[in-house]
Amino acid sequence: MQLDEISILCVYSAMVVYAIAFIAFSIDLARRSAAATAADATPEPTAEAPERVGALQAAAAAKASAAAEAAAAAAGGEAARPESARPAKARLGAAGGPGAGASVAYGRSPALRVGVAMTVLAWLLHLSGTVLRGLAAGRVPWANMYEFALTGTLIITTVFLIVLVVAKQDLRFLGTFVTGLVLVLLGIATINFYVSPIPLPPALQSVWLVIHVFVASASVGFFALGFALSVVQLMQARREAVIASAKAAKASFLATLPDAVSLENLAYRVNIIGFIMWTFTLMAGAVWAEKAWGRYWGWDTKEVWTFIIWVVYAGYIHARATRGWRGSRSAWLAIIGFSTVLFNFTVVNLFFKGLHAYSGL
Amino acid sequence: MASISSSNTHGVDPLRPADHIDSLEPEASSPGGTGGDGINQPKLGFVGWLRFAWRQLTSMRTALLLLLLLAIAAVPGSLVPQRSSDPNGVTQYFDENPTLAPILDGFQMFDVYTSAWFSAVYLLLFVSLIGCIIPRTKHHFEALRARPPRTPARLGRLAGYTERMAPEGIDAETAIATATTQLRQAGYRVERYEQRGVLSVSAERGYLRETGNLVFHTALLGVLVAVGFGGGFGFSGQRVIVEGQTFVNTLAAYDSFNPGRFFDDSRLQPYRLSLEELDAVYETENRNAFGQPIDFTAHVTVEGQGEQSADRTVKVNEPLYTHGTDVYLLGNGYAPTITVRNADGEVVFTDSVPFLPQDANLTSIGVVKVPDGMPEQLGMVGFFYPTQEALDTGAYASTYPDLVYPVLTLNVYQGDLGINEGKPTSVYTLDPSTMEQLTGGDTGVDSIELMPGETTELPNGLGTVTFENADPDAAEGDYSNSVPRFASFDIHHDPTQIWVLVFAALILGGLLVSLFVPRRRMWVKAIERPDGRISLEYAALARGEDPTLEDAVTAFADKHAGPADDAK
Numbered sequence A: 001m002q003l004d005e006i007s008i009l010c011v012y013s014a015m016v017v018y019a020i021a022f023i024a025f026s027i028d029l030a031r032r033s034a035a036a037t038a039a040d041a042t043p044e045p046t047a048e049a050p051e052r053v054g055a056l057q058a059a060a061a062a063k064a065s066a067a068a069e070a071a072a073a074a075a076g077g078e079a080a081r082p083e084s085a086r087p088a089k090a091r092l093g094a095a096g097g098p099g100a101g102a103s104v105a106y107g108r109s110p111a112l113r114v115g116v117a118m119t120v121l122a123w124l125l126h127l128s129g130t131v132l133r134g135l136a137a138g139r140v141p142w143a144n145m146y147e148f149a150l151t152g153t154l155i156i157t158t159v160f161l162i163v164l165v166v167a168k169q170d171l172r173f174l175g176t177f178v179t180g181l182v183l184v185l186l187g188i189a190t191i192n193f194y195v196s197p198i199p200l201p202p203a204l205q206s207v208w209l210v211i212h213v214f215v216a217s218a219s220v221g222f223f224a225l226g227f228a229l230s231v232v233q234l235m236q237a238r239r240e241a242v243i244a245s246a247k248a249a250k251a252s253f254l255a256t257l258p259d260a261v262s263l264e265n266l267a268y269r270v271n272i273i274g275f276i277m278w279t280f281t282l283m284a285g286a287v288w289a290e291k292a293w294g295r296y297w298g299w300d301t302k303e304v305w306t307f308i309i310w311v312v313y314a315g316y317i318h319a320r321a322t323r324g325w326r327g328s329r330s331a332w333l334a335i336i337g338f339s340t341v342l343f344n345f346t347v348v349n350l351f352f353k354g355l356h357a358y359s360g361l
Numbered sequence B: 001m002a003s004i005s006s007s008n009t010h011g012v013d014p015l016r017p018a019d020h021i022d023s024l025e026p027e028a029s030s031p032g033g034t035g036g037d038g039i040n041q042p043k044l045g046f047v048g049w050l051r052f053a054w055r056q057l058t059s060m061r062t063a064l065l066l067l068l069l070l071a072i073a074a075v076p077g078s079l080v081p082q083r084s085s086d087p088n089g090v091t092q093y094f095d096e097n098p099t100l101a102p103i104l105d106g107f108q109m110f111d112v113y114t115s116a117w118f119s120a121v122y123l124l125l126f127v128s129l130i131g132c133i134i135p136r137t138k139h140h141f142e143a144l145r146a147r148p149p150r151t152p153a154r155l156g157r158l159a160g161y162t163e164r165m166a167p168e169g170i171d172a173e174t175a176i177a178t179a180t181t182q183l184r185q186a187g188y189r190v191e192r193y194e195q196r197g198v199l200s201v202s203a204e205r206g207y208l209r210e211t212g213n214l215v216f217h218t219a220l221l222g223v224l225v226a227v228g229f230g231g232g233f234g235f236s237g238q239r240v241i242v243e244g245q246t247f248v249n250t251l252a253a254y255d256s257f258n259p260g261r262f263f264d265d266s267r268l269q270p271y272r273l274s275l276e277e278l279d280a281v282y283e284t285e286n287r288n289a290f291g292q293p294i295d296f297t298a299h300v301t302v303e304g305q306g307e308q309s310a311d312r313t314v315k316v317n318e319p320l321y322t323h324g325t326d327v328y329l330l331g332n333g334y335a336p337t338i339t340v341r342n343a344d345g346e347v348v349f350t351d352s353v354p355f356l357p358q359d360a361n362l363t364s365i366g367v368v369k370v371p372d373g374m375p376e377q378l379g380m381v382g383f384f385y386p387t388q389e390a391l392d393t394g395a396y397a398s399t400y401p402d403l404v405y406p407v408l409t410l411n412v413y414q415g416d417l418g419i420n421e422g423k424p425t426s427v428y429t430l431d432p433s434t435m436e437q438l439t440g441g442d443t444g445v446d447s448i449e450l451m452p453g454e455t456t457e458l459p460n461g462l463g464t465v466t467f468e469n470a471d472p473d474a475a476e477g478d479y480s481n482s483v484p485r486f487a488s489f490d491i492h493h494d495p496t497q498i499w500v501l502v503f504a505a506l507i508l509g510g511l512l513v514s515l516f517v518p519r520r521r522m523w524v525k526a527i528e529r530p531d532g533r534i535s536l537e538y539a540a541l542a543r544g545e546d547p548t549l550e551d552a553v554t555a556f557a558d559k560h561a562g563p564a565d566d567a568k
């Protein structure tokens, strides 16, 4: 069998597993609604704080010669320790904010565990499929629409899994969105965009293909997650408004999720990472355009849309710092931002004329 | 300078527009402003109005709206072809939409990015930006020299507030001295205070955050200015060079030349650039990409005045930087060498004529103009097929871009070429309106058809035309070098490009710093209890986005006094 055929097989298998993960995540959402209905809140047990010795204790131990200098020196050594262990108190504190009183503690259902496990499995298959595609083509696997989609969705899943490991809050509830989005995009890509691997035309033979396109895909991964968070934030804000107006809120899975302010903060953090990468994408693209086309900026359609996306997200960042715009309004800007990203990837690639005619279709 | 008092924790904060989320509420921050209910409001004079307008223009809300407006204003330029990037597309658009196009043109829709309305949006944005960064920069320099503010009287309500008992035998002085040293080592600027007998240390870090923000916004301005100047002092020109030909970098030698407004052509260095050979490699193995170009390499020699000539290459993605210009390989094709003789056998025309590629397999069109030596002026429109194949309809097509079975067809016209009036005409087009067609089309005479090395008669006994073989010694049937190629080079000079790059790097650096360096204050207070032991209080205040603030306080308290009792 040809490498590319194995690659496609991996991609199809990944899609099946993503579908299973999607179903599992959806079941979990349904169970959250049920849990919310039967809710009463129980506080999380406090985690154990690590045994550590402060500089002052060291100083007291060193007793008589408790010269402040010596203590400070000891503290210097102490400071080298990673500040990883954080007390549970701070974590609970993060759940504060409006509507926190109406939130419902919710553990990890079996469905959620299955969802995450299946996502990891699908990711492995997806990764293999993408790597094999690159091997089949003898170059990086992101040089036409099919390959952008393959790599871009792989990065969306990767960012999601990384965030699961890194983030303070438990973001597993985003699984439905992430697996759903990846599934749809992969489906469109394999059915509509597939082209067999062909060598690179001279204009694409550049290290900038590796850097520029990869960073662009990575920022899309972050923007996607930020988009999902902003959507949930808006839903949560609606619910909190209902609760605040002392009306009976319908029990919903939202009760088990972080409050709107935490969601907004999370969305912001994810989006600014995306924004920085997008800034780099734009600049790297300009450097490449200078090499390939003899000018660094020419308002080619793809350049125009890269610029529009950048400006929309700059607007989003400003909105969050503007009184009257923080909260739901800025969330809408993040949502518009991601819509322009999708538009740029699909409509602009396929239907707009320009120098960036690399869809391979 | 801003006042520092224990009640005003905003003393040396970064200066933000009044509607910034971290600024004080509007009532407090804009005395005499036009907001509010208007009662007891002094009438605004002219200066007052100016000030009001300026404050509006430099507010966060205006910046935000202008940014969104900029995004929207950029959209039409992607829907309608632009003169700057796609002039042919504009011509075509006018042909296809004869009523709509002039209307759109009235709105500068084909020049969106230089249009009055697009410029208005970004210029306003940049005025707003200047109005924003100048006071902030000034304020920031003052803040850099100011002391961290006095410790607030009550820390209890601040972020991450936590208490520890100092170990026995540690007095307040030691505790605060240690905290001061530790905070300084952690990158804080520190100031010790003693208020009503209570020792404390006030610390602040993250001034770089504001520095980064200012660098970022200033560099945006820098990019705009550099781009503006670059357009003025640079130039861009195009030149087609056939293998074996030489170009000398002078104004007259360019096929087309677009100087910036302030460009001075005495600054062109007259170096010589010769195209020795153009290598084209096409895919032959992968059947899905058969004939797809893999590589183009122009082998050139460059010779400056009084210099040795040097062998260089120009490739797509690998321009040649030489003598203050950047040389790009942006296109290539075939330039069949054609010789025309008159009825007396005298050569009246011989040249390698660049034919413009029309498709991926390099079916190409070119024009031969013979102004002198014939009874009437002669023009020929030619098609060149590097690998010719006859379709079922009888029409010809090229099926592969390399020279496998090269065929040239020519249609001959006789009459007035229209070049005598001194009007500039394109060498790539022929205006047949003042000429009589002699072959092809409706004339009933077959078009002339030649392979390399062949000669045939012109109609009406006018003479002969020859398609020269550039490699006459090649083996029978090997046409791989029979037709010279040409390269089309773009030659640019942009003196501010490097500045754009520098500012771009500053933008990125400033952004990273301003988004990821936390700016925060931290306080440690030592309170002596009646039993003689020292109770330590820790608290902090975020200045801007700071997700790890509370953890930072706890971590510092742990480091300073050991873990809290209740967590043991």
Ligand code: HEM
Pocket: A314, A317, A318, A321, B016, B017, B020, B058, B059, B060, B063, B067, B125, B126, B128, B129, B130, B132, B133, B212, B213, B214, B216, B217, B220, B510, B511, B514, B515, B544, B545
């Ligand atoms: C030329 C267009 C502009 C762009 C592309 C832009 C972009 C940005 C970006 C990306 C940030 C976040 C990064 C950072 O904190 O450094 C930011 C922050 C900021 N910008 Fe702008 N900006 C522009 C114009 C302005 C103007 C006109 C103002 C003044 C009203 C302004 C005021 C601010 C402020 C105060 C912040 C800090 C926000 C915070 O506290 O997080 N910007 N800007």
